Amino acid sequence: MRERTWWKEAVVYQIYPKSFSDSDGDGFGDLPGVIERLDHLERLGVDCVWLNPVYESPQRDNGYDVSDYRAIYPEFGTMDDWDRLLEELHERDIRLVMDMVPNHTSTDHxxxxxxxxxxxxxxxxxxxxxxxxxxxxxxxxxxxxxxxxxxxxxxxxxxxxxxxxxHLYDVSQPDLNWRNPAVRDAMVDAMNWWLEKGIDGFRLDVVSLLSKAEGLPDGDPNNEWVGSEHFVDGPRIFEYLDEIHERVFAGTDAVAIGEMPNLDLEHARRYTGPDGPLDLVFHFEHVGLDFGERGRWDVGEWDLLDLKETLHRWQDGLAWNSLFFENHDQPRSVSRFGDDERYRYESATALATILLTLRGTPFVYQGQELGMTNGTFESLDDVSDVDTVRNVRELIADGEVEDYASIRHVVEHRTRDNARTPMQWDDTAHAGFTDGEPWIPVNDNYPEINVARERERTPSVLSYYESLIDLRERTDALVYGGYELHRPDDEQLFVYTRTLDDERVVVAINFSDREATADLDVLDPEASLLVSNYEDVTATPAETLELRPYETRVYEQP
CATH class of the missing domain: 3.90.400.10 (Oligo-1,6-glucosidase; Domain 2)
Incomplete structure (x- = not known):
């Protein structure tokens, strides 16, 4: 018997408040701005908001350098604003998950x-x-x-x-010593303080790094991140997470979501199994497929077979997945995995189909529902992301690249700023994000890609997201159903079924820019079409499916 839980049935919408909506014209997104835009989330149909950090912070790493866990950064607003946001969300039956940063603080703390x-x-x-x-x-x-x-x-x-x-991250982010019981007490107290205010869970930032090896030995210099074997999934990590579970989450329905750098499937099972301390984990294997020979700061080749194999292994090997293609640390998925020019609508909606029909909890990042794309950064001075700036400067200093021009294509493909350009609401100045000068430039394509235009055009990426979210909400097989992959060696088609009791859904996606033809023996000729990203599709399938570039079809079997 399946266990029904709200976070399995939810579609989560991630808000990066600094770039979402600015209510007071200072160019910096804020909590009142989020409140003003909640009707968009309600119409989209999402069930939960994951809010990136809004705590007091010097903002050297955009809020992940916390200087006070129980205060709101003034540029975001006040605690009264936060209280009103929670109230407004709950009135719309939308839950709120806060981002908690337990591994490190700011040097200003x-x-x-x-x-x-x-x-x-x-x-x-x-x-x-x-x-x-x-x-x-x-x-x-x-x-x-x-x-x-x-x-x-x-x-x-x-x-x-x-x-x-x-400091495993920026120099301004010193790692806390979790071996000290007083540190554990302080972090548990902070989390319980927010739960008592009525939130619905936490996304725990880089939580697999809390435990460091005894003696802090040297790491293997050949590892991409030297020393990671001594601080990822360290020797006391389950002790620490079990303690968090018992003292914070046990006896509540609050969700515990762990961000896990370098996570493998074996550890994921232990973290989220029947006796595991977490409900969900983020792994990053599929968003590393386009890494090149130099790792993250290089662009490599990937193909659909790689993507299918990776997603299938996690679908098959983990009871419940966190499903995502974008977040505040990742470039825009339509630019990365799709075609953001000729087939922007088609490939953005193909990615949406994967996201919202695989088994797991889907996470939609702000602007993803519009098909927002990567930006352009003509010089390093145009880049705000501390991670990008530091790495590029080091690559230049080490002689691995000659200058910014020689690595610009990598920066524009990889930098976290791609996800942090302001949300594109309309075609007015600065995309309707602010009446002032935005803290980071708006993407140049905002007159064409914005919420207002997406609501006018038919079809649109936004309307397709709304249709898929609605379909998932009313189709138990898409939530609790089993998963079976078909045609694993097909270089164009991604085909799978979701089955629950006598309810069976077939998902067929041509994830390529070429037409694809296939005889699908898994598809009944009497199947009925539930959704497609092309408009002129017959209600029942032909004996041979002919799918146009990035065409998606979701069928219900009789």
Missing amino acids: EWFQRSRSDPDGEYGDYYIWRDGDTDANGDPVPPNNWESFFGGSAWEYDDEREAWYL
């Missing part, structure tokens, strides 16, 4: 300031400090060879404490 100034005090052991060695000139040498995910050493020397602190 009071905990860090007191830790650096008083090593023997209450907060002295809140972070991971090491003395390190000195070189022949007497200069400090990092304690080990670990590298930051943002490039360079994962260690920074602090002159005030005269010691090194660990």
Whole structure:
């Protein structure tokens, strides 16, 4: 018997508030701006909002550098604004999941300031400090060879404490010391504080990094992220997550979603199994298919067989998946996996079909429902993303690339700024995002791609998303049904069935820019069409399916 839970049935909409909607004309999205746009979410049909961090922060990494977990960053508004947002969402039967950052804080956090100034005090052991060695000139040498995910050493020397602190991300984001029970108490208290305010769960940022290996040994220099074998899925990670589960989530229906860098299927099963501490995990294997020889800062080739194999392995191997192609850290999917020029509508809706008909909880990122595309960044000065800027500068300094021009194509394909350009609401100045000067430029194509235009045109990416979300809501087989892949070696077609009791749905997608013809023995000639991204499709299938570029068809079997 299937276990019905709200987060399995939900479609989650991710809001990056800094870029969603600006209510006061300062060019910076805010909570009142989100509230003003809630009718769009209600009409779209989503069931839950995942809100990126709105906590007090110096914003060096756009809110993932938290300086106070119980306060709202003033540019976003006030706690009263946040309370009103929660109330407005719940009145629309839309739940709210907050983004929690348990691995690190900002260097501006009071905990860090007191830790650096008083090593023997209450907060002295809140972070991971090491003395390190000195070189022949007497200069400090990092304690080990670990590298930051943002490039360079994962260690920074602090002159005030005269010691090194660990930062697996930006230098302004020191890692908390989860071996210290006081740290665990503080983070649990912060999470329970928000749950008591009425939220519906947390997305736990890079939560698989909480446990670091005893002794902090050197890492394998051949790893893409040196040292990751010692801080990804570390030795005490399940102890820490079990404690979070018992002290925060147990006895509630709040959802626990873990973001898991470098996650493999075996660990995913342990994290989310019957006795696992989490409900959902984000893995990133499918969004690494286009990495090149130099890894993330290179663009490689991928094909449909790669995508199908990866998605199938996770569909087949994990009881419940988190389904996504985009988020605040990923480029736009229609530019990455589709054709954002000739077949923008068709390929964006083909991706939507995969997202909303596979088994798992779908996550739609703001603007994805419009088919928003990647932007252009003529110089490094046009890039706001600290991750991109640091990595590009290091590649240039190391001689791996000559200058920005020689890596611009990679930046425009990969930078997180692609997802952070303002939401495109209409064709007025700055896409209706703000009356002022936006904190990051709007994509040049906003007069053509925006909510208002999508509501006018037929067909549209937006209307197709609405149709699919509605179909998923009223079709149990698309939520709780089993999954079976067909034609795994087909280089154009992605075909699978979702079956629950006597309800059977067949999904057929031509994921290519060429016509595809196929005899599908899994498709009954009496099947009825539920949805397609082309308008002139007959209600029942022909004996031979002829699918146009990126054409999708979803059928119900009799």
